[in-house]
Amino acid sequence: MQTTIDAAIEAGKEIMTIYKTDFDVAYKEDESPLTTADKRAHTVIKAKLERSFPDISILSEEGNHLSYDNRASWDKFWLVDPLDGTKEFIKKNGEFTVNIALIEGESPVFGVIYAPALDVLYVGEKNKGAVKIEKASQVDNLNKVFENGTKLPVPAQNDNNIRVIASRSHMSEETKQFIQKLTKEYDEVETISAGSSLKLCLIAEGKADFYPRYAPTMEWDTAAGHAIVEAAGGKVTTAEDGKPILYNKKELKNPWFLACREK
Known part of the structure; x- marks a missing residue:
């Protein structure tokens, strides 16, 4: 968990260094936007996950997309979007995230989402629960997020609407x-x-x-x-x-x- 969270936050820092500049925007074949931030975040996450989990494959939006014949035998893999919401990133409205999930079989069992401009982290694990952590980059020990984070869902103040x-x-x-x-x-x-x-x-x-x-x-x-x-x-x-x-x-x-x- 600590490694995955660290990867998301470090990728977020790379994204924010680009966010504060006048960056260029390229476009993929499907006309979706691509920035240097997408590529840098992918590089950070890939390096950290491969170093700690060399036996678990990675499928990332910005990585090599293997054919189904190569993926069909995977019983467990990381599924990554290094910068989700590139359009929001380009608009500079802060509503973009780093997404890392662990898939077992055909289902996600663990997920980390970090919103670097907001410095908010969400973590969820099957059979363990989900939490939200404010000012995540300032927290020393994120390995205890389930003990120290805000448990989700948060009780609603007005549940009529x-x-x-x-x-x-x-x-x-x-x-x-x-x-x-x-x-x-x-x-x-x-x-x-x-x-x-x-x-x-x-x-x-x-x-x-x-x-x-x-x-x-x-x-x-x-x-x-x-x-x-x-x-x-x-x-x-x-x-x-x-x-x-x-x-x-x-x-x-x-x-x-x-x-x-x-x-």
Whole structure:
């Protein structure tokens, strides 16, 4: 745990050194943006994980994407998004994260999300729970996060309202329809906007009730947040039939999904 958290925070520091400059933006084949920060964060995380866990493979957004034939035999692997929310990074609104998840079989069992501009860390582990740590880079011993962090979900002050979280960059027509349906079922529905995997973190915290995602995501976008949501008692399932979201698929793109907080 300490190694993974250290990797996320060190990657966050690399990201922030770029964030404070007038950086250049390149574009991948799918037209998604790429910055030097993405590459530096990937290098930091890869080096730390390989040094401590040489027998566990790494699948990173910014690394080499092996074919399914090469990945199919993996029973355990790291799934990494070195900089999730590059669009938010470019906008300089602070809502971007470092995501590291451990996948066992087809399910995320451990997740770390670090928001470097906010200096907030989220950690979730199957059968152990989920926590949030403020001012994470200033904490000396993060190996005891489950003892010292704020346990998630945080008890709600007013649980009468329904809160739906939607992407700042990806508000689809289907998401609008989902929200419209809720307004017919509940007296008051509030829409919350956020970027990157912080949307899943807000579900884990209990600050939002639903996160419908009717827009494209990849496995590395969701794995860490998925682990944290489930460790906090919530669910992340396919939007179509409520089945579990699976990882290390032949096609790394996720189906549309719905995240719900603990009830």
